Amino acid sequence: MIFDLPPPDPAIELVVASRGMSKGIAQTEGPQALIRPSLQMDWLQVGGQWKNLSSPVAGGEASAFLGVAPKFGQFQVNLTAAYKLQTGVRGPTDNKSWEFTGNVSRKFNRLTLRVQAIYSPDDLGGAKRSIYVEGGPIFDLDKTTRISANIGRRDRVLSDDYTTFNAGITKTLFKGFTLDGRFYGTNQSDIDEFHEDRLVVTARMSF
Secondary structure, X not given: OOOOXXXXXXXXXXXXXXXXXXXXXXXXXXXXXXXXXXXXXXXXXXXXXXXXXXXXXXXXXXXXXXXXXXXXXXXEEEEEEEEEEEEOOOOOOOOEEEXXXXXXXXXXXXXXXXXXXXXXXXXXXXXXXXXXXXXXXXXXXXXXXXEEEEXXXXXXXXXXXXXEEEEEEEEEEEOOEEEEEEEEEEOOOOOOHHHOOEEEEEXXXXX
């Protein structure tokens, strides 16, 4: 039966970054910490996460999510629905939002091509409908090192649209622990400090 799933496999992911980044722009003025517990049951995953923000109206963002990861031939597909809300709210704001993510990838030996779309019918804060589409190649230099680059575009109602670029290298130092160094840029770096070009270092640990 389609719902005859194996027992859940618990996991937790801890992320620390020199700057919090989301959809190609910064979310923090300094370091960001993220915690993401989850339960994996074959192709089904449920979980939640929390991360700190630099915002005049909130100190963090929490979310609960449900994801599926079916495979169609050579294509790996990941679909996720998340309900987000801001924490530590300090003033009137639109602090709740649904977000839907679709990710499709195809591997060709050491090269992987990936495209991702993130849609929100009513984004957090003053923005309304938002869609962000990003894609690019990932190349495995060896079993523990890969390089990647992405170009993205975000269109929003009642907020600024922008185009993004990032490129970097990811190294697995030991099982469950990776370091990533990545340059981020946008075509709207003059809007504010969060849209400026920057280099970000991220450490990720999975248990």
